[in-house]
Amino acid sequence: MRYRLITLGVLVLFRMNGCHQHPLTDYRPxxxxxxxxxxxxQLKTLNTSDREVAQLVKLKQAGIGDDACVTLISGAHQRQHAFTSADSAVNLVRAGYTESxxxxxxxxxxxxxxxxxxxxxxxxxLSDSAIDLILHRRLKGQPTMSSAEIGRLKNTGLTEKQILERINQGMTDAQADxxxxxxEATRNHANTGFVRTHGRRSR
Incomplete structure (x- = not known):
C-alpha cells in the first residue's frame, strides 16, 4: 500500500512539473x-512553445537578431509568462528603434x-535625444505626458526645448491638455479678425 502511494505521488509530481513542458514544439519554422x-x-532549453516560435518568426522577418530573440524569450519566462509581444517589437523596429x-x-x-x-x-x-529622455522617464515610472499631448503642444507652436522643459517639470496629460x-483657442481667436472695408455710399 505504501509503495503504491509513493508511486502515485511520483506520478503526480511528474505531471505537475511537466504540465508546462513543450517537448513536441516544431522548431523548423x-x-x-x-x-x-x-x-x-538555446530556445529548446527554454522550453519554447509553438506559439512563441510563431512570434519569433515575426521577429526574424523584421530583422531582429538571433541573440535578441533568445533574450526576449528568456526574459518573458523569467517573469513567468510566455512571450507574446512580437507585434510591438516589430512596430518599434519599423519606427527606427534599435535592438538595444x-x-x-x-x-x-x-x-x-x-x-x-x-x-x-x-x-x-522629435530628436533622438528627446525621445531617449522621454522613454527613460517612462521606463523609470516617472510622470510623463503622452505622445498625443506632446504632439498637440508641438502643433500649437511650442519648441522641442519648451516641451522638454515641461516634461522635466513633471507636466501631466491633464495639465498639457x-x-x-x-x-489652440488663442490661435483660433487670432485668426478670426477681419478688416472693415470702406466704400463710397451710393446716393
Missing amino acids: LDQAGMWSSNVE VILEIAKTDQLDIIGGDAVMLRLIS KEASLR
Whole structure:
C-alpha cells in the first residue's frame, strides 16, 4: 500500500512539473527563417512553445537578431509568462528603434504598454535625444505626458526645448491638455479678425 502511494505521488509530481513542458514544439519554422542552430538549441532549453516560435518568426522577418530573440524569450519566462509581444517589437523596429532599445523596454515588461506611444514619438519628429529622455522617464515610472499631448503642444507652436522643459517639470496629460486647449483657442481667436472695408455710399 505504501509503495503504491509513493508511486502515485511520483506520478503526480511528474505531471505537475511537466504540465508546462513543450517537448513536441516544431522548431523548423525558425530554421527556415534563418536562425542559427545554436540559438535554436538555446530556445529548446527554454522550453519554447509553438506559439512563441510563431512570434519569433515575426521577429526574424523584421530583422531582429538571433541573440535578441533568445533574450526576449528568456526574459518573458523569467517573469513567468510566455512571450507574446512580437507585434510591438516589430512596430518599434519599423519606427527606427534599435535592438538595444527594444531589449531595454522588454526588461521592464512594457513592450505592449509603451510600444505604441514610442512609435508615435517618432511620428511627431522629435530628436533622438528627446525621445531617449522621454522613454527613460517612462521606463523609470516617472510622470510623463503622452505622445498625443506632446504632439498637440508641438502643433500649437511650442519648441522641442519648451516641451522638454515641461516634461522635466513633471507636466501631466491633464495639465498639457489645459495648456494646449488654451493655446489652440488663442490661435483660433487670432485668426478670426477681419478688416472693415470702406466704400463710397451710393446716393
